[in-house]
Amino acid sequence: MNDRIYMDNCVTSAMAPEVLEAMKPYFGEEFWYPGSFVSTGEASSAAFEGFREVIADALNAAPQEITFTSGGTIANNIALKGLALAHSGEGRHIICSTVDYPDLLTHAAYFEKMGFEVTYLEPDELGFVSAQKLKDAIRDDTILFMSTMVNHVVGTIQPIGEYSQVLAAANHKIWFHVDAGQAFGKLHLDVKALGMDTLSVSAHKIHGPQGIGALYVKKGSRLGAYIHGIKRFEGVQPGGLSLAAMAGFAKAVEIVYKDLDGSIKQLRELSDYLLEQLESQIEYVELNGPRGEGRACHNINVSLDFIEGEAITIMLDMHKITVATGSACASQGLKPSYVLLAMGKNQVQAHGSMKFTLSRYNTKEQIDFTVAKLKEIAAILRERSPLYNAIKKKQEK
Amino acid sequence: MQYSEKVLQHFMHPQNVGEMENPDATATEGSPACGDQVTMYLKVDKENLIIEDVSFLSYGCASNIATASIITEMAKGKSLEEAKKITWRDAMEALDGLPPVKAHCSVLAADTLQTAISNYEIAHGLKEVPDFSKETIIGELKKIIYPQVGEDIITLKMVKYVGFEEKTGEVLIDLNLMSFDQYRDNVAEEIREHLQKYPEVKDIKINFPS
Numbered sequence: 001m002n003d004r005i006y007m008d009n010c011v012t013s014a015m016a017p018e019v020l021e022a023m024k025p026y027f028g029e030e031f032w033y034p035g036s037f038v039s040t041g042e043a044s045s046a047a048f049e050g051f052r053e054v055i056a057d058a059l060n061a062a063p064q065e066i067t068f069t070s071g072g073t074i075a076n077n078i079a080l081k082g083l084a085l086a087h088s089g090e091g092r093h094i095i096c097s098t099v100d101y102p103d104l105l106t107h108a109a110y111f112e113k114m115g116f117e118v119t120y121l122e123p124d125e126l127g128f129v130s131a132q133k134l135k136d137a138i139r140d141d142t143i144l145f146m147s148t149m150v151n152h153v154v155g156t157i158q159p160i161g162e163y164s165q166v167l168a169a170a171n172h173k174i175w176f177h178v179d180a181g182q183a184f185g186k187l188h189l190d191v192k193a194l195g196m197d198t199l200s201v202s203a204h205k206i207h208g209p210q211g212i213g214a215l216y217v218k219k220g221s222r223l224g225a226y227i228h229g230i231k232r233f234e235g236v237q238p239g240g241l242s243l244a245a246m247a248g249f250a251k252a253v254e255i256v257y258k259d260l261d262g263s264i265k266q267l268r269e270l271s272d273y274l275l276e277q278l279e280s281q282i283e284y285v286e287l288n289g290p291r292g293e294g295r296a297c298h299n300i301n302v303s304l305d306f307i308e309g310e311a312i313t314i315m316l317d318m319h320k321i322t323v324a325t326g327s328a329c330a331s332q333g334l335k336p337s338y339v340l341l342a343m344g345k346n347q348v349q350a351h352g353s354m355k356f357t358l359s360r361y362n363t364k365e366q367i368d369f370t371v372a373k374l375k376e377i378a379a380i381l382r383e384r385s386p387l388y389n390a391i392k393k394k395q396e397k
Numbered sequence: 398m399q400y401s402e403k404v405l406q407h408f409m410h411p412q413n414v415g416e417m418e419n420p421d422a423t424a425t426e427g428s429p430a431c432g433d434q435v436t437m438y439l440k441v442d443k444e445n446l447i448i449e450d451v452s453f454l455s456y457g458c459a460s461n462i463a464t465a466s467i468i469t470e471m472a473k474g475k476s477l478e479e480a481k482k483i484t485w486r487d488a489m490e491a492l493d494g495l496p497p498v499k500a501h502c503s504v505l506a507a508d509t510l511q512t513a514i515s516n517y518e519i520a521h522g523l524k525e526v527p528d529f530s531k532e533t534i535i536g537e538l539k540k541i542i543y544p545q546v547g548e549d550i551i552t553l554k555m556v557k558y559v560g561f562e563e564k565t566g567e568v569l570i571d572l573n574l575m576s577f578d579q580y581r582d583n584v585a586e587e588i589r590e591h592l593q594k595y596p597e598v599k600d601i602k603i604n605f606p607s
Contacts, residue, residue, distance in 0.1 A: 310458035329458035
């Protein structure tokens with residue numbers, strides 16, 4: 001690890017050294033593809049089966065229910081377009097929420113263009129989308145519900161199991177897709193118990209390699225084919241996918257799942273400590289999203305009043321600290337975080353929001369340093385801020 | 398594109414920051430809702446009409462703060478007439494450029510300086526309060542930057558028509574931005590923000606190609 005403090009792990013995370021080691025053989029001597037009935041193909045078939053089993057075991061799925069894809073977004077594409085294609089004859093209504101991951105929301109917009117009707121469920125002020133709201137939105141022609149298990153901005157954990165119960169109680173089949181990009185490795189994720197039809201995960205958010213993900217498809221689900229091309233072996237999206245990446249993904253999962261409770265506990269302790277320090281050290285800090293168990297163990301999102309997030313991140317970057325902000329000024333589209341706005345936060349809260357997503361490589365010492373620097377930065381920027389000066393004057397009076 | 402050394406220098410160590418005691422003129426542009434707001438303070442030598450001192454406060458991003466810093470540096474010691482010629486383009490050039498998507502952040506600081514000068518002139522009887530007209534609207538539209546290229550929408554010929562109905566206070570603008578343009582909503586929102594501050598404007602209609 002270099003000397004940078006990296007707290008933007010929900011975007012991508014550092015690859016574990018053990019993961020790189022696990023990948024190396026498949027870049028070198030064992031470069032073959034599975035399939036053919038000769039020793040080269042047999043050896044890599046066996047390796048592939050092993051990797052797939054690791055992912056399946058972690059999710060409590062059968063290996064045949066797991067497909068490797070070239071990332072979480074491609075997994076979402078295969079599932080969502082596949083389900084909508086296969087079942088568009090049964091209805092034209094789809095449900096999601098306004099705080100879903102962009103992968104799902106861009107699909108919702110695409111489906112609308114294709115003539116589907118989409119209902120967007122609203123979250124409460126903590127980012128929760130209740131199962132009751134889903135129940136109220138269901139129509140006779142609803143064919144699909146998609147949900148983001150852990151919110152990518154505020155870490156809110158959605159009631160996936162309750163959704164499944166609501167969907168099961170409907171008078172017809174409604175397909176259920178879950179994006180678990182931020183959830184995988186951060187909580188217990190049992191696809192059998194939770195009951196969704198399809199679910200996407202990604203390797204590089206849990207210290208695996210970039211460019212590989214997986215899709216769980218419950219046995220018996222019917223998906224239309226969205227990607228066409230040569231199918232080299234079952235359980236992989238068409239085309240050539242890197243066996244090295246699969247090896248790395250499996251290793252990353254193995255490391256986390258060796259002691260899942262332990263890694264959740266470690267992240268939870270770090271996050272709790274970070275929040276405690278932020279709230280006790282810095283004035284005018286407000287937590288966005290739920291406190292405690294309703295929130296994924298790696299996410300802390302706060303708004304710093306009177307100052308703008310892009311300026312904060314640039315200053316933190318000078319101290320070799322990487323964090324994210326929901327400010328419009330930091331986004332290419334120049335829009336503040338739609339998640340925070342949907343939760344009822346105002347523009348200043350969205351522009352001043354800071355998102356910390358931690359990993360097992362973060363330490364308490366890093367948190368101390370980061371909070372100390374952030375405290376300095378907040379003071380400097382508030383001195384320059386007309387909003388802060390106005391408040392101070394009011395208080396003096 | 399990243400920030401230049403000059404931008405970072407002015408952002409980390411801005412010049413002329415802080416509220417001024419007994420200024421001769423002030424101006425505030427932007428709003429917390431848009432994510433940036435700048436206040437500027439002027440002290441003017443009444444004999445020679447020279448800007449003796451200028452300072453600012455900024456709620457905004459790095460480019461906003463850096464531009465406010467450099468533009469106050471550029472204005473200090475200049476006559477009002479000279480200072481009136483300083484544009485956001487000059488400030489941006491002095492900063493060794495800004496990423497195109499951030500060009501609009503530099504406009505606000507430049508704007509605030511010009512408004513402060515204008516406020517001084519009006520308060521000291523050096524000019525009349527200008528009548529609101531179509532020209533005022535076009536002047537405002539020249540301050541609206543299309544983020545992808547970092548140029549204003551008038552220069553880019555994105556404005557096809559500007560109308561102002563004096564009796565009703567209705568502004569009518571035809572914009573040549575297609576529905577799939579990712580910045581269309583941003584541009585429309587900025588137009589509204591720029592025009593809403595005029596009491597003469599009662600209604601703003603923005604049309605796009607269908």
